[in-house]
Amino acid sequence: MTDKLLNSLNDVQREAVQHVEGPALCLLSGAGSGKTRVITHRIAYLLKYHNISPFQILAVTFTNKAANEMKERLDTLIGENVSRDVWVATFHGTCARILRREIDKLEGYTRAFTIFDTTDQTVVVKDALKKVGYGDGKYNPRAILSHISRAKNDFLKPVAYASIASDHFTNIVAEVYPIYQDLLRQNNALDFDDLLLSTLELLDDHPNVLKYYQRKFRYILVDEFQDTNQCQYRIVRRLAEPEGNLCVVGDDDQSIYAFRGADIRNILNFEKDYGDDAKVFPLEQNYRSTKNILDAAWSVVRNNKARKEKRLWTENDEGDPVICYEAINESDEANYVVTQIESLHAEGVDYADFAIFYRTTAQSRIFEEALRAANIPYQIVGGVGFYDRMEIKDLLAYLRVMCNLNDSISLRRIINVPGRGIGMKTVQRLIDFAANERISLFESVKRVNEIPQISSGIKAKVKRFNKIFDDLSDDILPSDALYHVLQATKYLENLENQNTLEAQGRIENIEQLISAITEYESNSSAPTLADYLENVALTTDIDTMETDEADMVPLMTLHSAKGLEFPFVFIVGVEEYYLPHKRSIDEATEAAIEEERRLCYVGITRAMERLYLVHANSRRMYGDSEHRTPSRFISEIPGHLIKHVDRYHSPFLEAESTYEEVSEDPMGYHVNQIVHHPQFGRGKITKVSRMRQSMYITVRFNRTGMMKQVDPSLTQLTILDY
């Protein structure tokens, strides 16, 4: 039986899975080297052969997507009965879950706490700025927020931060930070950083709590370890302290979130931190890309100084050279990509097998337009999230107030939504009253009668609003809460009356929200409003978008591309000022450029079969045309791996003109036949063609999803089915 679990692994993977004794384990996992496979197999191995209980395992990821994927793989590997008891969650999810049980041990919080997103945070910072007398908009709330966030990642509480504040701006931040924190507490709210920081505080200051979780989690696994910040690393170290097995998996070359506090030193110094206890396994065999793509990726990333020396290898084919297209301008760039997609699609490549990556979200527009014009279905991955839509935020704000009456930020959002005649002045009076009486805004709304400055007509309106929250049971189901709000506010009727296309879209979104809530309730063993809202707060995009179903070209930023793979990849805007980005160049530090180089590396290593690097000589920027030069990263790829083309010299298009599509090969092969290839396995014929005297059969292989052109006179294909 052991063999069955370990059979599908290569030697290093197997060793890593079986290395159970000795606490610290670090897997230096290159792109496409099967790390999720190792993590899941390791969990299965612990459960099956080391008698570990599933309750004792904690697996932490960074994204919900990764967590879900891991859960699914575990389900198939060890069965749902066992896998559901393994704690698999994101860092923030893990912390939220712990805090949901323990937070009343921290001063000023209750278990009904709300998680504030970036929008909420910005409102709070603006309030805090006003409070300390900088309400004139001189300071950018987002800049202040990012300083506060960074401070929290470094465990700097307001007092500690104030003592190190040096220049003018940080001194302002030092003034705002404590007020910001007070406001959060008054709202019974935590921001994303607080989830981590408060958990760490809880573990540090409450030995009983620490002991409980240390005993519980005897085996801890951390995915994407290169993306952990100091706080996250401290949390897992703490939990793993006694005997705990800490297994981290990561790749320093794929660390691209330094701007969010990720600290590459965590992975570079892991061995130092754990001394002789640390065992490092490098996973260097790549199962994803062609040799050429892998070599190109390496030739770029090797120029970084802050990295562990390693080089991926593969048994895959050499493949095509990297295609570097020099476009005249941004529309030529978009046209080229679309033309390539069209002609490859005509050869049988699915739209979903392509991907277009760009550095900045603004770049997506021209590609959207070009794709739309060419009637090619596409999909923006990770764009404006479903939960960021206005109508969804409004309705969820109602639910948030129901759950946590102290959440004044949400209350303020909805007090006049839909419009009910409670204006800014009235709201300000309510806020002032709350401040004077040292009560929450909700309490102030309740006691509106005591505010003389508010006219009796408006008082009635405020009372009518307040009534929405009367007589709600504590354990109201999220769906019932939503129905109650929709009914009490006539939100849908309001939209229907607007009779616009936009309103129609909003109504559809609300319908989607209803089904999302229903789905949550049927999936959850104990659905509560607080738990639902937590799920929403910690989910970026609606994960129910079935990417497998629809055949669309995905468009995304290089950041969003991490963890994914596609047969045909276009990286666009590979120019100085985009990649590396102007900001990073202006920073003039080695570290900033190295991060951009890693971003480029991540993009390159997504490609399985063919990679296109596209750059334009000129580009319209903020109005006028700008000259652009190819990225320095392109020149880091040696000549034999890359083929430079432009509008007049396109090798693949040229080749096509000599191709002639035919209905059947003389040997009897035809389209849609299922065939077996000695090396690649089962596949389906998508095209039969002739170039000069030779026949070519294009086959799409099931296992890899790759398209290959096979010469049937050289390779033995077995016809399996029709």
Added chain:
DNA sequence: TAGAGAACGATTTTT
């Protein structure tokens, strides 16, 4: 209080 024009500012963003 809502809606229209001015003013601003434009990397990336797992949670």
Added chain:
DNA sequence: TCGTTCTCTA
């Protein structure tokens, strides 16, 4: 240039 946020006025 263009999309979002803010401010002022009807």
